[in-house]
Structures are given as structure tokens and as C-alpha cells.
Amino acid sequence: MKPLISILLLFFSVQIALCQQASITGEVTDSNNTPLLGVNIFLKNTTKGVQSDVDGQFKIEEIKDGNYTLILSSIGFKTREIPFSIINQKDLKVETIILYEGNEILSAIVIEGERRNKFSRKKTAYVSKLPLKDIENTQVYSTVTNELLQSQIVTNFDDALKNATGVENLWTSTGRGGDGAGYFSLRGFSVQPQLVNGLPGLTNGTINPANIERIEVLKGPSATLFGNAVSSYGGLINVVTKKPYAGSGGELSFTSGSYGLNQIVGDYNTALSKEDDLYFRINTAYNTEQSFQDAGFRKSFFVAPSLSYKVNNRLSFSFYGEITQAEQTNPTFLFLNRSAPTAARNLEELNYNNKLSFTSNDLTLENPTQNYRIEMDYKLSDTWQSQTLLSKSSTSTKGYYSYLFDFGILEGDTYSRYINKQNANTQTTDIQQNFIGDFKIGKLRNRMVIGLDYFNESQTNNSTGYAFYGNITPDGGANGDNPFTAAIEEDVYPLSTSGVDAALAGIGVSNVKSNYEIYSVYASDVLNISDRLSVMAGLRIDHFNNEGDLATIDDDYDQTTLSPKLGVLYQPIKDQLSVFANYQNGFTNVAPQLVGDPSAGAQTLATFDPEQANQIEVGIKTNLFKNRLNATISYYDIKVKDRVITDPSSPFNKIQGGEVVSSGFEIEINANPIKGLNIRAGYSKNDSETTESDNTEILNKRPLEAGPETLYNLWANYEFQQGNLDGFGLGLGLNGASERFAINYASTGDFILPSYTIVNASVFYQADHYRVGLKLNNAFNKEYYKGWTTINPQMPRALLANISYRF
Template sequence: MKNLLLILTLFLLTNLAFSQNGTVSGTVTDNNKTALFGVNVSLKNTTKGTQSNENGEFEITNLENGNYTLSISYLGFKTREISISVSNNQNTKLETIILYEGNEILSEVVVEGERRNKFSRKKTAYVSKLPLKDIENTQVYSTITNELLQSQVVTNFDDALKNATGVEQLWASTGRGGDGAGYYALRGFSVQPQLVNGLPGLTNGTINPANIERIEVLKGPSATLFGNSVSSYGGLINVVTKKPYVGTGGELSFTSGTYGLNQIVGDFNTALSKEDNLYFRLNTAYTTEQSFQDAGFRKSFFVAPSLSYKVNNRLSFSFYGEITQAEQTNPTFLFLNRSAPTESANLEELGYNNKLSFTSNDLTLLNPTQNYRIEMDYKLSDTWQSQTLLSKSSTSTKGYYSYLFEFGILGDDTFSRFISKQNANTQTTDIQQNFIGDFKIASLRNRIVIGLDYFNATETSNNSGYAFYGNITLEGGSNGDNPFTPDVVETDLFPLSTAGVDGVLESQAVGNNKSSYNIYSIYASDVVNFTENLSAMIGLRLDRFDNKGDLNNTEDDFVQTAFSPKFGLLYQLIKDKLSVFANYQNGFNNVAPQLVGNPEDGPQRLETFKPEQANQLEFGLKTNFFNNRLNATISYYDIKVKDRVIIDPNSPFNRIQGGEIESKGVEIEINANPLKGLNIRAGYSNNESITTKTDDPLILNKRPLEAGPKTLYNLWANYEFQEGKLNGFGAGFGFNGASERFVKNYTTTGNFTLPSYIVANASVFYQADKYRIGLKLNNAFNKEYYKGWSTINPQTPRALLANISYKF
């Protein structure tokens, strides 16, 4: 902390010295003298630039004396270039700049040189479905940029999410049908990545990072704008993909590393027709990787075509697709039994040889996934825009899934193996219509989105049942004592092969299940500026959940209506530099009807329930100091979940809505660029979560297992020399850490604790105009550590990666 304070002090003094340079400012309007908001204003051949505010005003500071060319560009208007001169460190005030409508497409902004604060990109149209800057948004979110992933030589989605403050992996992607994507703890609740470019995008496997432009992790219940199908009470994860741009170019990259990692990534962008403003981009990757254990692998082929077509200044179309063909062995988790006393309370007592996988490369899962999205944007007027969106997803699982379960009755920490043959598919369709406005009523600026949303999910499962397939001890022993028989019955040990498994699964029934549900929603959100510095956000969602359940059984159908409000208040103490905020956010979960009543008194009746609710109160501050060199967010939140269905304490045959959970905590995130070439990302979170009301005495007043560790922290610093003989050389260093966590924590059956950990990573690289060469060392000190959620999942030891990339 002392070193960090010293760096920040030097940083402040340096910027105070720079502040003595000149500035240029002005106002941008259209031909009707209407101020234009969000106009791109940049100095050609420099890294300096900004955007106009709602009054059309802009200012660029810290300019050295000299002559410059000011470029002013805005979608639907002709770009203007103005020559200016700065002398004697004076402030240059330009006359009003008028932009005229034209037929040119707005080119991608090309920054020559280094962009400030590479690890922070805090303006997005997805978080609030409005183009809000972070400094004026009452919701807290973390952004993981492509530049940050590149500096860390990231080859998988799990490593990418280690950069998000307050996020911890619970378990890796299993690939099994229905819920095979990875699970992560966020503000005390589990969440899966199910959103791509603001729309549903599902997977039964891991997400390929080759097409990631950035990852946005929204904090807290977010049902008002996104519903409950893709979010949790802790928040949601939105993956923003790479998109076509004006021009021709691309990149080829190859990464090779420990444990058989080889990854080839390609990125190509070109114009299909410059005259028609039709551009195409293709991202693709092929990856093979083995496990650090005695068996296990994953290989995948990924391709992501995208297309943009600008018909005219008012109408444009976009298409995005991601197609994955993947095969893997599922990670063999150790599942702990909540209902039986545990024999061991920690890893030392367990005696786990984590180099053993207890599986075979012959038992694999296929996980093909497809996501497609079409977007139509139409400018209705100067103040209103229409956005029509369609997304389709298909994700499948086919192959063998196995897990190990601790019955607690066989002794010697024995786990029983169970295997199923998976054959499942999930299809989703989402249609959205948004109307986005930016206008004034009297003197109050309103930025509003009004939307309609239809979502459908259909799941088909032809999975087999789970068959017992022998026992193992964690030191490597095995036996065939079937835990379902009262006596010790030694069966023949089975080979871990498809032939052996198929022979046992012949006696298992194969399911024939198909289920579906629909969600019909309407939502609205408005950001009102009472003054330039004071704004409020208010939103509401009406959600109609129509569950068809098993399509062969009409008795499990039910419908349910939910309301989800949202409110936020923000005041900018220093315009565009420092803001304080408070928010109220809501999430909900639909609850299926249940049979209640004592059967001895007659037929049971079907009891319906209102949706379960989660409400968050949060307040904090956000900064954007020194021309985007220092971004920080500090917040405190309190989430209360209520109306969980539990057993009535007065009657074991009745159900009531009385269960409650409380999750509260503090989060701090810092993105800094204190010196040219030095970028720092740091995060800290502390979460207190407890089940306060429940009918289950095992978990009452306990921390939920899905909450993960109480404390998480992360740091990554990357420095690149800017001049001299070492120009282009650089190095990075960072770490991730977590406090100990319970993966079993029950009143009568005992606890199992995973220890705290700190894992360090480092890199060195050389960056030239056209190519980059880098080495990355993950888990540099070879730390043995584990993660889990009622499971024990060993993590990868030390691994070395080598990367070479070429841009064209």
C-alpha cells in the first residue's frame, strides 16, 4: 500500500505539472443550431481526443505548443477538419462548429499510438440499453477489455473472468446437458455467462475468447432491463463480440504452452462493397489442450462471421454468428454429501492425489453450439431511434458424463463413480424491439428506452439414467462395493472405456423429455438530468412467465406475472470526473406451484406462489480523473432475498413464502495509467452472506455455498518501454487471491474447508508495429489450490505460454 500511495502521489504531481499546458474547447451543433451529443473530436496524428457533452461542448487539455488538425466526426454527418494553433500555453476557444448531414459512414476511430488506460473502457450501450458513460451510470459494472486479455495471453474464458472484481469460479464447464457452462460466484450468488451483445447466448461448454471485444460484468439484481432468464441476484455476464469496421485488416496469432496447449486464432476484416457500405469480419480459432492430470483433454473449432450494412444515414443492419464444435472429457468433480457426516474436514485430512483424473480419454462429450443475432437500427428522427433485435441459440450435449459422489457409508473417504450417456439440446429464441430517445422536456434532458421482449426456451433430453460404475479412493485405490446394497458386494471392476460403460448403461432407462417456457415482457427506463450534474434513473419491467413444463404433461403448466422496478440517483461533484451514486435494483425468480395438504385428510391441492424477490440497496462513488488516467469505483451493497418457498413450521404438509437470504459487501476497482506505458488493474471485494430464514436447519444462519469466498482480490500491472533501445519491450505481473471457503457447511453433517490462496502470474513481451511476441507464466510459484461449490475442483499448476501475433 505504501508503494501504491507513492506511485499515486507521483502520478498526481506529474499531472499537476502537465496541467500547465494549453487547451482547446468549443461547441458542436447541426445546421439548426441544435447541440450534438457524443460527437468524436480528436487531434490527428496524436492520441488525444474526447466527445461532446449534451450541450455539444468539448474540451481537450494538456496540449503542448504547436499546430494541430482537429477532426470532428458524427454518425450521419460529414466530417470536418479544422487547423488550430496552440501557443504560450493558452486556452483556445473555437467558434461554434456546425456539422452538416452527409452520406458518409462513420469510420472506426483509429488511434495512432497508445490509448490511455487500456484496461478501462467505461462507455457502453449494453449496461443500461442506453449510450451512458460509467461516470453517469448508477449501476456498478466491471469491464474486461481486449487489450487486458492480450497483455495476459488469455486463452480461455475462465482466466479472462479473473480480472472482474468480486467474481470467483465455482466450477468449470462440465459440458452436461442443460447447465453445462461454468458457474461463478458474484455478490453471494451463482451466475452463468448467458448474454452476448445484450441478448441471450447460451452454451453447454466454455466460451471462446477469440471473438471477445470485452466482457461486461453487471453487479446486483438486473431483472428490470434483462429479465431473470439470463441473470442472477448477484448480476449478469455480458460478452461483447468483435464487429466489422471500415477498412481492411486482420491478425493471426499462435499460442503454445504446457499441457499440450496449441491455439491458432485468426481475425480478418474487409469491405464486400465500399460503395454499399457493406463490411465483413471473420474471427476463428482452433484449440487443443490436455489436462495436467493423468487423463483429460479439450479440442474445439470456432468460427464467428459478422456483417454490417449501412443502407443510408438512417438505416443499418448487422449480423453476428458464433459457431463452435467442441469435444472434451468433463472434469471429474468430487461431490460432497450434505446429508451424511463428512470423514475429512480439509484437504490435508482427505489425502487427495490431484494428479488423478478418475476418468478416461475414451469417455468424451461433444458440445456443438450456435448463436446468431440480427440487428436493425433505424433513425426515426433527430431524437428517436428504433432498434429491432433477433437472437437464436442452439447448444447440445452428446456423450458420456461422469461424477464422483461421497456417500459417507463406505469409509476411507471413498467416492462412488456414476456415469450417464448424455443426449440433450437447448434452443432459445429472443425478439426485442427497443425505442431509444434523447430529448428535452422543458429544461430536463431525458434519455429513455422503451422495449418489448419475447423469449422462448425449449429443452429436449434423451439422457440415460446414472449407473454405478465402481468406487475410488483419492489416493488411487478402487473397489466394486455397490453402495446401494446393504452388504459388501464386490462386483467386477469396469474398464473406463466406451464399451465397458455402454454395457452397464444398457440397463438404464433413456429419457424422452421435452419442456418449454415463454416470457413476454415490456420495460422502460429513463435517465433524467435535472441539472448537468444531477440525474436520476428510473425503470420498470412487467414480465409474464408462461411455463409449459413437460410438453406431455399439462398438469405442470403455470403462468406468473412479475414486476421489477429500478431506481438510481447520481450527482457529479466534479463534472465528468467524480460522481456519487445510490441505486435500488430488483431481481426475481418464478416459483412453480406445489401440492400441499395432508393426504390423510383427502386429495392435496395445488398451491400457487408469487415470484421470489431480491432487492438491492447500493451507494458509492466513481472517478474519471486526469483525462481517463484514473478510473475507480467504490461501492457498498446490501441484497435481501425474500419470498423463498419453505415448509410451514406449523404444518409439514404446507408450503409458505418465508425464506430469506441477505448478502452485503464492499467492492473497490481501480484502473490506472499513471505513466505512459504503464497500465494497472486492481480489485478488492468482501462479501458477507447468510441464510436468515429457512425450513432447513442444516443451513440456517450459514453462509450459502454458492456465495464462494468472503474476500477476493486481483491485480495486474503491465509496462511497455516507450523509447530508447528497449522501446517495445515490456513486462507484466499480477496475482489473484481468495480467502478460505466452505464447500460443505452444515449444522449436523459437518464442514469441509478449502484453504485461501494467492496465485501469481508474470509475462514478458516485445511489441512492434506489425507483430508481438510474448511469454506468460501462469501460477508462477506452482501453488496447489482448489475451487468448488459442494465440490472439490483442483486447479492447474504452473504453466508456460508462448505467443506470437502478426497484424496486417
Template sequence: MSKLYILLGIIFITHSAYGQSSKITGTITDINQTPLFGVNVLVQNSTLGTQTDENGNFSIQPTSNEKITLQFSYLGFKSKEIKLDSNSNQHIDLGNIILYEGNEILNEVIVEGERLNKFSRKKTAYVSKLPLKDIENTQVYSTVTTELLKSQLVVNFDDALNNATGVESLWSSTGRGGDGAGYYSLRGFSVQPQLVNGLPGLTNGTINPANIERIEVLKGPSATLFGNAVSSYGGLINVVTKKPYVGTGGELTFTSGTYGLNQIIGDFNTALSKKDDIYFRINTAYTTEQSFQDAGFRKSFFVAPSLSYKVNNKLSFSFYGEITQAEQTNPTFLFLNRAAPSVATNLEELGYNNKLSFTSNDLSLENPTQNYRVEMDYKLSDTWQSQSLLSNSSTSTTGYYTYLYDYGILEGNTFSRYLNKQNANTQTTDIQQNFIGDFKIASLRNRMVIGVDYFNQTQTDNSTGYGFYGNVMPNGGFNGDNPFTPEVETDAYPLSTSGVDAVLAAQGVNNIKSKFHIYSLYASDVLNLTDNLSAMIGLRLDHFDNEGNLSNEEDDYTQTTISPKFGLLYQPIKDRLTVFGNYQNGFTNVAPVLVGDPNDGQQTLKTFDPEQANQLEFGVKTNMFNGRLNATVSYYDITVKDRVITDPASPFNKIQGGEVVSKGIEIELNANPLKGLNIRAGYSNNDSETTVSDNTEILNRRPLEAGPETLYNLWANYEFQSGQFDGFGLGFGLNGSSERFAINYASTGEFILPSYTIANASIFYQANNYRLGVKLNNAFNKEYYKGWTTISPQTPRALLANLTYTF
């Protein structure tokens, strides 16, 4: 028995000696020494891994006695690698390991887990070109997440933007060349969506929501970081697309609804090479839809391939593309007279039958669009990274474009139809090089971006001139009397391609090609003066080189502009409550014009300074209850100076010096008060006025592009978490607006479109691999209108049904 005990003892001692392996420990923090919870710690080329605890500590025991590489990754931070010799019986303490916040395109490509507040995404690399949390950013922005879009069964871009506080559609996409995308009012100024993943991305039609990860609406003049080509004085709209992720999976979605809506969407992600970290994702959609009016349609095919390639821990490449083939009839707005009073001053007097389209499905426009972006990212060090970006966009318009205008010459409410055959193309190229740093000078943390930007846009217009094609009355009447001829004509104007082509045969064809370039240098720094007090300082030097019409050298001009930006931010409760203020700048280049009465001799060229917009803003942001409550309340005051207008004393002269003031308040709330319930709400009130102008037509009046004074939106979505109703859910929401001016000039008087409140509701069932949903838009069938010197009827009640399968 004693020999047996000795033998067992020898076996135990031997097993203990050989079975013991190395132990590696450490603590992971950010640059401010704040522990990071849930950091992934992996042994490269193995299945061994762990995560840090709430104090940032980790412990891992490799089984190999050879050299190993530890990988550290965390969403929103740059990944890190440490090479070690792993020997038996050795305890290695790595001490404090710092992870640095990284730009979005350098993050580990992963699928996010269950988020508490699904309607809020408040960290982005695009708004400030730095990886800032919203509560650290002195600028205000709204984010519309993909979860919010899915809960509302959104099938078009206008409905998606209804969720952005203070944004209202002025008119829908027309598809015409140059500016055929939709127009929206934002803080008193018109804006079009022209930014994709932080880079210029154009469209002449509607943006397909199938590839939208989220929409970011930046508030206030944003020229310091983005220039004036893609932004307005009220802000800008950035569309963030879906990107590849680690793994294989996807979705198939089918939506059908009222007015002939059918949409099928496919989303597929896979690894082309797991070993080489190459992942591919493709989103595609086919949509057809009719109009609620007697004519009108839209159909499109969309495909968006994307690729990510992580060469190593320092170098990565990404490619994104969006290709759209679309055809639609352009909405035939009723354009009100901008120079003389109309017979009608409101909708009741107009007698408008909004079920009439005044067009034909034969008169359509085709809008092929392509956007491509290539990104290369290189980690120069733990504190600096290089970001190289190239984007290219092309959008075209071919087909028939029509509009209806009240010239005020013929009796009654008579709108003359004019049309042309569009043949136009716009191409843009943008090249950016950014250097992004996160470093300390003494004890002060700096997060800095330094960049150069080259932007080029070329437009070609070979469209015909506009031809008269009969008159219509809003109630459906018609006559063929041309208001610009002395004779009374009774010609018929059939809405057919042959009839239109016959009239347009007498019109000339444009042969215009224009081009401009923008060369920019910018820098922005977020300086942490203390842990709770930070300042943002930015400056842009912008050189605008306009070649104008390439066949006319006399319209060439250049302008150089400086655009500053400054902000202060104090956090009484760190990462929970912020008080902020900002100064932001925007500008618009103004082309020289020939002035002087040509009957009095040769005209002279007159030059102007760029228009300037300056904003002061103050507000509060919250991130309370572990992210369950995000709120922003802000007050802004924007003053635009040096506006150029036609001289009221002479139509042959232009004068500079107009001033517009736009101020208001915005409130946005994203809440997750209990599990399964998500709430999104917004309210804005805007007061805009032309305060200085030699043009008495607009002086002391609200600009038409400002849209309505008051806007509000709400969406609440609840999914049962247990019991017999587990997986079932309900949604309810409102969108509303105060009345707005369609016309507001001294000589024309006012034409006011009434206020409205639209209610929407949904019901759904969510299972592991599929989702069934039904949505009722405009539940109470409200008749309402939007417009910008126009009258545009909106869609009546519509029912949507949706099936999504996830694999």
C-alpha cells in the same frame, strides 16, 4: 514598366477573385452545451476534412461551388449531416451544432486510437441500454478489456474473469446438457455467462476468448432491464464481441504452452463495398489442450463472422454470429455428501491425489453451439432512435458425462462413480424493440429507453438414466461394490466406451421436451435535475408462461412480476467525481409443485409467489487526471425473500418464506500513472447468511454458492517507451481468495477449502507489426482448489509462449 505593374495588378486581382472559396465555420457541442474536441468534419464524397478544436470550433473551405454535404462524426455520438450551397466569396456560419449521444451500434465503426488507460472501458450502451458513461451510471460494473486479455495471454474464459472484481469460479464448465457452462459466485450468488452483446447467448462449454472485445460484469440484481432468465441476484455477465470497422486489416496469433496447449487465432476485417458502407469481419480459432491430470482434454474450432451495413445516415444493419464445434472430457469433481458427514473434513484427511482424473479420454462430450444476432437501427430524429434486435441460440450435448459422489455408505473416503450418455439440446429466441431518446423537457435532460422483449426457451432431453460404474478413493484406490445392493461385488469397470455402453443399455432413455416464454415491457429514464445531480428510474412488467413438459399439461403455470429500479447520482466535480446510491431488484419465478404424502391420498398442487431480491448500494466513482485514474468503491446490501425450500417436517411438502442476506464492499482501481504503465486492481469482501429458514440445516450459515468471503486481484503491465529497451515490457499479477466452504450444513458439518494466492508474470516485445510474449501462470506452483459442494483442483504452474502478427 508602368504597363507591367498594371498587368501584374490585373492578374493579382483576378486570381484573388477566382481563387477565393467559401468558408464554413461553426461550433459543435453536446446537449449540455459542452464543447466537443476532435469531432470529425468531412465533406461527403471528397478527401476534405478537419476536426474541432478544444473549444468545439471548426473551419473548413470547400473548393466546390456546388451543393455539398457536411458529415459530423464523433465516437460515442450519433453522426449528423448538413446539406449546404457552397458559393464563392461566401462565409457560412452554422452557429452551434448539437451532437447527441448514440447507442453503441449506431456509432461510426472506427478503430480507437491509443487510449491512456488501456485496462478501463467505462462507456457502454449495454449496461443501462443507454449510452451512459460509468461516472453517470448509478449501477456498478467491472469491464475486462481486450487490451488486458492480450497483456495476460489469456486463452480461456475462467482466466479472463479473474480480472473482474468480486467474481470467483465455483466450478468449471462441465459440458452437460442445460447448464454445462461454468458457474461463478458474484456478490454471494451463483451466475452463469448467458448474455452476448446485451442479448441472450447460451453455451454448454467454455466461451472462446478469441472474439471477445470486452467482458462486462454487472453488479447486483439486474432484472429490471434484463429479466431473470439471464441474470442472478448477484448480477450478470455480458460478453461483448468484436465488430467490423472501417478499413482492412487483421491479426494472426499462435499460442503454445504446457499441458499440450496449442491455439491459433485469425482475425480479418475488410470492406465488401466502401461505397455502400458494408464491412465484414471474421474471427476464428482452433484450440487443443490436454489436462495436467492423467487424462482429460479439450479441443474446439470456433468461427465468428460479423457484418455491418450503413444504408444511410439514419438506417444501419448489423449481423453477428458465433459457431463452435467443441469436444472435451468433463472434469470429474469430487461431490461431497450433502446429507451426512463425510469421513474427511479437510483436504489433508481426504488424502487426495489431485493428479488423478478418474476418467478416460474415451469418455468425452461434444458441445456444438451457435449464436446469431441481427440488429436494425433507425434514427427517427436527432433525439430518438429505434433499435430492433433478434437473437437465436442453440447448444447441444452428446457423449458421456460422469460424476463422483460420496454417499457415505461404504467405509472410508469412497466416491461412487455414476455416468450417463447425454443427448440434450437447448434453443432460445429473443426479440427486442427499443426506443431510445435523448431530449429535454423544459431545461431537464432525459435519456430514456422504452422497450418490449419476448424470450423463448425450449429444452429437449433424450439422455439415458445414470448407471453405477464402480467406486474410487481419492488416493487412487478402486472397488466395484455397489453401495445400493446387499451383495459385496468385485466387478471390474473399465473406462471404455464399450464397457460404459454395456452398463447404460439397462438404463431408460428420457423423452422430455419443455418450453417457456417471457413477455416483458420495460422503461428506464436518466433525468438530469441539475448539471451535477441526476436520478435513474426504471420499471419492468414481466409475464412468465411456462409450458413445462409438453407431454404433461398439469405442470403448466404463469406468473406476472413487477421489477423496479431507482438511483441517485451527484457529481461534486463534473465528470471527475461521483457519489451514488441505488435500489435494484431481481426475481425468480417459482413453479407450482404437488405436495402431500401420496400414501395418504391424492396430492394437491401448491403455488408460490416469485422470489424477490432487493439491493441497496452506496458508493463513489472517480475519473481523475484526464482518465488516468478510474476507481469505484461501493457498499451493497442484498436481501432475498420468499425462498422456497423443502419442509423439514415433511419431505412431501414445500414451504416459502426463507431469507438470505448478502452484503459487502468492493473496490476496483484502473490506473495509468505514467505512459506505458497500466495497473488493474480489485478487492471484495462479502458476508452472506441464511437469516430466516425453517430448514435448520442452512439457518444462520453461509450459503455454499456465496464462495469465499474475500477476493483480490492485481495486474500491472509496463512497456518501455524509448531507448534500447523500446518495445520491451513486463507484467506481473496476483489472484487470491480466502478459505471457502465446500460443505456447510448442520448435519454434515463443514468441509473447508484453504485460501490461496497465485502469482503470474510475463515478458514481451512489441514492434510495429508483431508481438512476442511469454507468460508464467501460477509461478510458484501453488496447489489450490475451488468448489461448490465439490472439490475441484486447479492447474499447476504453466508456461505460455505467444506470437502475434498484425497486418
């Protein structure tokens, strides 16, 4: 009997001891409030730990009184360490814990779960240079995810950006030295993609989508955090690349399609040393594609190695590289006359045969590009982190570049071809040091970044001048009459390298090298007055030093600029609905100009303040039904002032009085109403006008870089979840724009490109390790055009087939 009583007493003692131990519970989400499955959660220096469930919930039990550190880790996210205490065996429920994207590589194996709303992922530390949820960020941005690109079988960067609300291609990549990347309109202003992982990453060609994890399009002037070298008044485009992860695996993909498209893509990730947390990933692609026109092609080889090394819980290093070797024919746009009316007023009168390229495959450009980035992250304390960044870019252009321009001298719609031999290179270096803090002053939470930034860009141009090389008419006619000679010539101009080299034999070669550098310091703080109300304030001090052409000192100048940023945000429903307002600033450095009546003596050099752009914006963001409905609705007003114009009271003086206004509203919706169905939709309307200018050609008119007034996009993708059709799916979408001005000057009148709506569709089957799909672009074979003082025919109907294998 006594042994039995002893056993019972021991049992009850254990039960009482266990009852006196506490538990900790909570929820883990990403920065867009999406619950994270399979996050590793454990108590530091103990064996206690769990993984979060499908709703991001976790519970660790049987914790004695004491001080602990909760560690949360997941692939692709920065590890978080949260100190807490258990007192008097009282259970602890922590507020929602947010994990932010990072390059820290973890040794733990994480189970991947079904993520809701695949098209809406907005976990990023790049937009604000802080780990900040989208719903608590006062800036508007669009995110184009890798899942969205895969569902659309996207093979080029221009098609990828069709998914970003309010973005329209002005012209595709020309490959031209210095500015050969594509141009896009955004909130009434032109912009080029010049950021990779938040750092400068230039190209004279087009960006290969094989290494894209997502594309972030930041809306509105963004100079406070990013400066003016890589952004425009409409915003900026940041490409986020794929990064190493813990484990081994990869994917092989092959896409073939109309007009000679063949693309093979490889992605492989492995551990170089699991013990040392050293991981390596490489993405590579080979692409060949012909044109729908009678000539034209592009071929490229791309490789992107990346390395991540976690030294310890405080220190980690990362390396990323993108190397591209590309060759293409440059698209020969029809450039409309910018100073006199053209014979044709629209496409119907132009009689344009858009199947003609007016070039040959013998005249090509090479665009080698290299981008490298090194990052060091060091945890200074529980509240502060140091981030040191170095990026280097080199992009070149070598080969033949031509353009077609209507000088308005010859009869009818006659376009003269001018051609040169390009030999240009652009080099950039950027060094950043950021200190990122998350701390409290009293009861007020502060999330702050303080940064130093040095940027240098040098350009070398050894290209030839341009030579006249015959005329064409849009319907295919040709002649050799030089518009700038009195005689009527009938020379023949063969589209061959030997013919062009002969024409360029007497043309001079440039020998120009230019350089400028920017020194900046910036700070931004998000202050939580309460858990629902926050205020953001930022300021940049920017010193610009322009050496210009190194052979002369006459173009040297420097300027110092302040760029402020403010925002306020309130969440009526925490983490589900926010109302925000922001003030954002951008600027452009202005070179000195000569002023004074030259007949009265030598002119003097006048200096000017930088040109300024200021935006006021209000809107709402939602994250409803457990991340099934994300929406952003906003209205913005941008005013550009201090543009240098001629003084109305004196033609020999210059003043800062030019103004451009751009206002509009945008709606973006990402929805996952039922499992398997993802919807992406966007609509934007923009009103832009030059309100003050000494150039009567553009006064009170819509700027040509503003693009169409109205843009809209939609893509819906559904995958069957069960039954005989499990794994099969369908996709359907459209892109459209209102009419746009190709030319809109007082003396030329208007040349309007018509509106368009393009329908795309896909069908696919997806299993555990492979995916096969068909995609039909421009399903109804719509003939449509884009342009910016140019006429650029777009791709007709095209069919793509893709097969991918994951391992």
C-alpha cells in the same frame, strides 16, 4: 497607382469578410470521458471539416451565419449529427460531445492514436440499453478489455474473468446438458455467462475468447432491463464480440504452452463493397489442450462471421454468428456428501492425489453450439432511434458424463462413480424491439429506452439414466462394491466406451421436452435535473408462461411480475467524480406446490408470488487526471425474500418466508500513472447468510454459492516507450481468495478449502506489426482448489508463448 489601390481594397475587403465569419470549437470523447483522436468532423453539405487532435479538441473556422449540421464519425462509434446556428458571426463553443459504441460502419479512414488507460474502457450501450457514460450510470459494472486479455495471453474464459472484481469461479464447464457452462459467484450468488452483445447466447461448454472485444460484468439484480432468464441476484455476465470496421486488415496469432496447449487464432476484416458500406469480418480459432492430470483433454474449432451494412445515414443492418464444435472429457469433481459428515474434514485428511483424473480420454462429450444475432437500427428523428433485435441459440451435449459422490455408506473416503450417456439440446429465441430517445422536456434532458421483449426456451433430453460404475478413493484406490447392494462385489469397471455401454445397456432413456416463454415490456429514463444531478427510473412488466414437460399439463403455470429500478447520481466535479445510490430488483418465478394433510383428503395446489431480490447500493466513481485514474468504490446490501418454505405451524402447508441477505463492498481501480504503465486492481468482501428457512441444514449459515468472503486481483503492465528497450514490456499480477466452504451444513459440519494467492508474470516485445510474449501462470506452483460442494484442483505452473502478426 489605381491598380495597386484596387488590390489593397480587395485584400482588406476579404480580410473584413473573413473576420466577420465565425468558428465552432469543442471536444470529442468516448463514454468514459477518454479524448478521441482522429474523429472525422465536418459540416453537412459543405467541404469544411477537420479531425480531432490527441486531446479530442477540434476547430472549424470561416463559417458564415446560418443553420448547420455538425457530423461526427469514427470507426466503432455511432455517427452523431448535431444541429447548430451561427448568428452575428459569433464564435460557438459546444459542450463535450460523446460518441458511443455502435455497429455503424463508416467509409472514412481514421488514424488510431495512443489511448490512455487501456484497461478501463467502458464505452457501452449494453449496460443500461442507453448510450450512457459510466460516471453518470448508477449501476456498477466491471469491464475486462481485449487489451487486458492480450497483455495476459489469456486462452480461456475462466482466466479472463479473474480480472473482474468480486467474481470467482465455482466450478469450470462440465459440458453437461442444460447447464454445462461454468458457474461463478458474484455478490453472494451463482451466475453463468448467458448474454452475448446484450442478448441471450447460451452454451453447454466454455466460451472461446478469440472473438471477445470485452466482457461486461453487471453487478446486482438486473431483471428490470434483462429479465430473470439470463441474470442472477448477483448480476450478469455480458460478452461483447468483435465487430466489422471500415478498411481491411487482420491478425494471426499462435500460442503454445504447457500440458499440450496449442491455439491458433485468425481475425480478418474486409470491405465487400466500399460504395455500399458493406463490411465483413471473420474470427476463427482452433484449440487443443491436455490436462495436468493423468487423463483429460479439450479440443475445439470456432468460427465467428459478422457482417455490417449501412444502407444510409438512417438505416443499418448487422449480423453476428458464433459457431463452435468442441469435444472434451468432463472434469470429474469430488462431490462431498451433502447429508452426512465425510471421513475427512480437510484436504490434508483427504489425502487427495490431484494428479488423478478418475476418467479416461475414451469417455468424451461433444458440445456443438451456435449463436446468431440480427440487428436493424433505424433513425426515426433527431431524437429517437429504433432498434430491432433477433437472437437464436442452440447448444447440445452428446457423449459420456460422470461424477464422483461420497454417499457415506462405504468405509473411509470412498467416492462412487455414476455415469450416463448424454443426448440433450437447448434452443432459445429472443426478439427485442427498443425505442431509444434523447430529448428535452423544457430544460430537462431525458435519455429513455422503451422496449418489448419475447424470450422462448425449449429443452430436449434423450439422455440415459445413471449407472453405478465402480468406486475410487482420493489417493487412487478402486473397487467395485456397489454401496446400494447388500453383497460385497469385486467387479471391474474399465474406463472405456465398450465397458460403459455395457453398463448402460439396461438403463432407460429419457424422452422429455420442456418449454417456457416470457413476454415483457420495460422502460427506463435517465432525467438530468441539472448537468450534475440525474435521476434514473425503470420498470419491467414480465409475464412468464411455463409449459414444462409437454407430455403433461400438471406442471403448467404462469406468473406476472413487476420489476422496478431507481437511481440517483450527483457529480461534485463534472465528468470526474460522481456519487450515486441505486435500488435494483431481481426475481425468480415460483412453481405451484401441493399443500394439505394427505391423510385428510386430496391435497390442493397452492400458487405463490415470484421470489424477490432487492438491492440498495451507494458509492462513488472517479475519472481523474484526464482518464488516468478510474475508480469505483461501492457498498451494497441485497435481501432475497419470499422463498417458499414449510409453514412452521403446519408441516403440510407452504408459505413465502425464506430470506437470504448478502452485503459487502467492492473497490476497482484502473490507473495509467505514466505513459506505458497500466494497472488494474480489485478487492471485494462479501457477507452472506440464510436468515430465514425451514431447512435447518443451511439456517444462519453462509450459502455455498457465495464462494469466498474476500477476493482480490492485480495486474500491472509496463511497456518501454523509448531508447534501446522501446517496445519491450513486463507484466506482473496476482489473484487471491480467502478460504471457502465446500460443505457447510448443520449435519455434515464444515469442509473448508484453504485460501490462496497466485502470482503470474509476463515479458513481451511489441512492434508495428507483430508481438511476441511469454507468460508464466501460477509462478510459484501453488496447489489450490475451488469448489461448490465439490473439490476442484486448479492448474499448476504453466508457461505460455505467443506470437502475433497484424496486417
